[in-house]
Amino acid sequence: MFLKKLFGFGKDYNYYLEKADRYLAAERFADARIAYGEALEKLEASDAAVANLIGPVRQKISLTGNMLGQMNLVEAEYALSSGDRKKAEEHLRIILELADEANLRENAQKLLAGLDVAVQEAPAGTTVPACNNCGEQGPDAGNGYVPDLTDAISREDRLALYFQTLPGDLSARYAAMGEDFARGCLLNLEGDGEGALRVFEGISAGRESDILDYEKAILYFHQGAAEKCEHLLLKAGSLNPENALCQIGLVQLYTETGREAEALQVLERMVEGNLLPEQALLMQGDLHLQMKDESKAVESYSRLLTSPSLAKDAAQRLIPLLQNQGRGKEAAFLAKKYAKGCC
Incomplete structure (x- = not known):
């Protein structure tokens, strides 16, 4: 019994549904989507007595996909506002992969079309x-x-x-x-x-x-x-x-004008004042890194590991910094945890 519980042998759809519902209540949409998918696999392999549960589970998978899509739209907009076309495109394509809500997909498609047009019209050797x-x-x-x-x-x-x-x-x-x-x-x-x-x-x-x-x-x-x-x-x-x-x-x-210390003060005020605090922390980490202060950058990025929308971005920045500090186990843990998923 212990081994079954430890390694997941014998777990039925109820286990995964309960797990998924807990994740959904905690707004851990990526984890919830995975758990609902596992529940769906169990249900589809079960007898006809539970067939009535398949539809609601598929609706939950759709819901989590749309919630993740909304989160990625926010990130795409932030990337666009920061001039990071590549990151924006990644988030927009994730929306099309996960979301089935019509307006959400339409917005993503329009923004992607705009990016494509901008690239096509840009003269050779120039940036968008x-x-x-x-x-x-x-x-x-x-x-x-x-x-x-x-x-x-x-x-x-x-x-x-x-x-x-x-x-x-x-x-x-x-x-x-x-x-x-x-x-x-x-x-x-x-x-x-x-x-x-x-x-x-x-x-x-x-x-x-x-x-x-x-x-x-x-x-x-x-x-x-x-x-x-x-x-x-x-x-x-x-x-x-x-x-x-x-x-x-x-x-x-x-x-831009060489006043990085003042920039950091503004970012800290944003964090303390709850004014786009997560984006401010990400910018704070980037600025510390630009100033060659890897320890401070690690502190800023680490504070984002509980963020539903920016944890993956923070982890991607943290991994090489942790490796540089000889913290290979922590880097490996983050790489494993954030190798999959979208947020």
């Missing part, structure tokens, strides 16, 4: 532009991003996709900013930064808005006006401390 038509990392690396989709989808859809990549309540707030603001965003997406800045400056007259200040800050950065950019980002952050883009923009600005 990141957010706000920025080819390099800068303070807009936290901004929403949509590739050039001129031939793939309408301008209205492009703008909607752009807004969808924004974190928290910013998607709805951007959409409510009015027609002139939307026109400025489209100009910006189409590469006319100067035109966009004129529009944003025009509608800023006599109006205070963290969104407008943030968008103007990014455009001024592209013009080489780092001080103006910083002033506007700080002002936007004071108007709305919950606007995560302002903080991410400051992090990127400080990093």
Whole structure:
């Protein structure tokens, strides 16, 4: 009996269903999906008396796939906003592999189509532009991003996709900013930064808005006006401390201008203030690594190992660092645990 319990011999569908339901209640969707799959295998191999359970289990597998798809969409949007096209594409393809919810798949397909169009239209030897038509990392690396989709989808859809990549309540707030603001965003997406800045400056007259200040800050950065950019980002952050883009923009600005210590302070405030804390921890680890402080990077990444959405990314960064520190067993454990799955 002990060996059966230890190695799983003789476990029936009830065991796996109970296990899956516990995982689902704890929002461990990847683990739940695996357990439901094992339950389904047991049910399909059982007699007809339990055939009525097969449908509900398949529905649970579909549910977990859609939940994982939603999580991967968030990660794809974050990757796009950070200019990481490759990582975004990985998450989008995972959505198409796991999810069967129509709107979720449609959003993933549209974003993938945009990435494909951007690559096809990019001249040889160039990179696909990141957010706000920025080819390099800068303070807009936290901004929403949509590739050039001129031939793939309408301008209205492009703008909607752009807004969808924004974190928290910013998607709805951007959409409510009015027609002139939307026109400025489209100009910006189409590469006319100067035109966009004129529009944003025009509608800023006599109006205070963290969104407008943030968008103007990014455009001024592209013009080489780092001080103006910083002033506007700080002002936007004071108007709305919950606007995560302002903080991410400051992090990127400080990093680009050699002020890494200040960037780390902003990230720590984001973590303590529960403002995109997991993304802030990941950026914190990346920045420590950039500064050649592997021990601090390990601390930041290790704090993410319980994150449903970023544990895999953190583990992938941790494994080589642990190996460098002679912690081979821990590295091997992470490699085994995160070799499969998507989140």
